[in-house]
Amino acid sequence: MSSMSPRKTPQLCSEPGCGQPAAFSTRTKSTWCDAHITKMLRQGGLEPLEPFTKPKAWRLTRCLACGCEAHYRFEYTLEKNAYGEATCRACYWRQWAQEARQAMGAYADLSPVPEAKAREHAEKNGYDYLSALTTPSFSDDPHHVRCRYCGRLSAARLGDIAFGCQCQTNPRRERQTSKPAGSKQRDLLKDSELPVLDWWDHEHNDVATWETVTVKARREAAWRCPDCDLRFTKRILDMVNMRECPECEPKRRAEWEAQYARYQVTPVADVPELLAAWDDDEDPRTVMVADYGPQRRFRCPRGHHPRLSPHTYLRHGCPSCRGQDTLAERIEAVEIDPEAFGLNAEIAAQWHPTKNGKTELSKVSPGSRKLMWWRNPDCGHEWQETPARREQGQRLRCPECRTILDSLAYHFPELAAEWSPANALSAWQVRPTGQTLFAPAWICSANPDHAWQAALSSRANGSGCPECREHGKSRIELDHWSAAERAFGRASSGQSVRHEAFARRANWLVDITVETAGAQKLAIEYDGCYWHADKTDLDIEKSRDLLAAGYMVARLREHPLPPLPIDDPSYAEFVVYSATPTPDETIERVRAWVSRRDEGAGAQR
Template sequence: MAVKQCSWDGCDSFAAYGTRTKPAWCDEHITEILRRGGLEPLEPFASSTGFRLTRCLACGCEAHYRFVYTLDKNRDQEPTCRACHWAKWTATALRFGAELVGADIVDDEHARLVAESHGYDYLGAAPIPPAYRVRCRYCGRITADRLGDIGWGCSCQVNPRRPASVQGQPEQAFDPVPRLNPELVEQWHPTLNDPLRVTTISPNSKRRVHWRDPVCGHGWVATPADREKRPRLRCPECRTILDSLAWHHPDLAAQWSKDNPLSAWHVRPSGSLTFTPEWVCPKDATHRWRMAATARVQGSTCPMCRESGKSMVELRYFEALRTEFGEAFSGLAVRNPAFKRRTVWVPDVTVHLASGRTLMVEYDGGYWHAAKAGVDLDKSQDLLAAGALVVRLRESPLASLGISSGDYLELTVSPSAPAPERAVAAIREWLVSAGEHTPAP
């Protein structure tokens, strides 16, 4: 593959690896990208998809990561280190669990048992549980993960899960892989089930064994077979459930609002709910919105931070509105019983005025809204019926929607010469004349 120039702005060096369509960087800037992801390299760079030993700059945990993995995490503005990630997960669990047992979540010997039974060498707990450092006996890769994730074994292609021999050692030298659900493996009590082993018990076993939930700290006795029966409770006392949103997506659980009637441990990622969950933006706690859990799992992010799907012209008008009013929200979904055309609308910009009224601004591009006059009219009328002040910025040559209301303002803007400051000045004058806005001194 042809050698490429480093994609870092202003760098004249050649990239350390080749690629046809994606950006590539030189070794110096690969190190800088790793530092932005919270890591420092401990090994020379080999390839973008190969594992490289690194040290976390925040907690000091050493583990292997692919460079492309750091690129993905940087794009999501999330630290690469999984030990730090699960430490944050623990903080979320503390928020939801009333009786968390703190740093002693899982006994060290129990963690060693789970790691060694899955072909790992146990390296000890990460700085903050529930992450534990393990080294794969087959590929040598060091990772920091929860016990439930360790229970799946290493993903390396040379790990057959039950090898005939490993480095001259016979198969019986290794415990068999547990057949239990990994979430149940994590709840296996570390001391009260001796001499019974989690690696030998069947998922259909009717033997009563001890369990302990690492989140709430509650303990109880039940058979593995009963654990998988409806309602598939994670903890019978807290009534949390197995395969919950919090278990599968701890990053989303951290954004789950306390005002929701159920916790993230009580709902499943794809389950139907009687309410639309509220979420809190991890970047700005004032950003709160309602969205189905299935949409979040599929990748939907904070609508007020998201810039994708918005043209540069729309973003310029949004910034001008935010400068004028101090706080403006982009893409905030609105529900109101006064809506007759739809149950939910998503205005381009929402501003909560000091007067108590809500200002909603729509930008109608000439190309995309050429055949949407009916939808634009329905949306405006529903927003007005809900008591909002509505402004539509319609590019020339779009025709007027013909709405006659004291709470409605329609301005014609130029697609070729955007003037957001002029439009915002007109909106300010309109609000001041209506007594809805006090101009800054």
């Protein structure tokens, strides 16, 4: 008799005494049925005009007080209800603007805002202008607008309209968008080059932890103080933020406190460095180094005259000199790498060559609020904007074309080449990991007859044409195949191998086959932990058959798969980690092993 899994009990409304099914499920928060959700909306002064979907979804509503139709999230209404405030922003901003004008009295700006000016402002920032929500409309009064991209209705002031709709917010995510397709986005501690790596205790931490742990990990690890050799355990995140030895740190703190106590009774005249720079009217013999009095005047060797405490000058020197040195280092770094301490490369490439006068690009800070001239090399449009504003809000690449920074076309031109012209937006108007209101269409670059739909994040993470891809191969296997092609020049995936030396089968499908520079062929097998957990015997027989046929065999075994009991000079295993795949690094280790094998074989001949 076949067994059936028990039906999941529906979650019920959290309202006491209500036994109706909840409109949405949740693990830790309250949930309600549709009737109680509507009741809560009415409590916030709204009437729903669309069915409920989920708490974070935008839902069209009508204000019961003023009749303004707008989209709000149910979570937003719950928040306002908790404060006893109506949800409708049209009502809120009308009241706010009226109270602000009353507070300003005769200084209030009572110049009406022309509808044509408000319409132009809204359209410039991606909205369709519907109407003013006050008559006449003064400064800070709300306006009714609709986003051209997501269709969301809202009531907003002109200043808020200038930021554009939330759907157009384009946060800077260079680590997520500039990564190679298919790679994992993890900040591994071993690759961080942080000073804390010198404290890592390789003897007491296992290899798996070293290979997979991130800089933000909250697990404890073993550490070894490079000064006193003390071994201790501490959370990785804490050590990354502040390296402290339980034994050395109290000693350093006690030494600093003792030294500071001595400076409290030590005159400036007794410290040669301070006395040489002293330029204050007060007698240095009467002023203590750790003095709580007024700031003192010093003269540094470069002629600066800073005013600061003697103790601060002794510890840090002249602040003007430090600033000049930092600026010089920054300029030098920018000359070597334009993105180091400077504008990101995409914005820097739009620097106008003639309209910025004597201002040098290398000296412009990303946070500068000075208006600069820019020119988009793709369309030729020119405009003025501050570097700081270019990295905020919508982060437009061109304000006239409405293209964005960090777009799919900029980071992944090979994917942009497959972006279908039938899509509502261009590849310059979408982020690689963004979301769209439509399912993006793609056209295969290898075969234009192949067309399909796939999310942006799926493509940015390595998915390809479903009709061209290798069937039966996982993404991670394909990534290692690509790495093998880069390392060896040529590699085959899923090749069927036949040989008279095979004892178990007439043929084997090899994950990756490589023609090496030596006399032997190389077979690379990727053993995933999930699929190979109960295939030890099969993996052993396959390896032995390939070795008997004259192949070198390299098995990439996912941790924690145990090693296979094979002892052969042409066989090697390499531990890999599913959480942090590094195809190029792993294949390079395989290539180094092959090179050593070839060199050893040549020496024997």
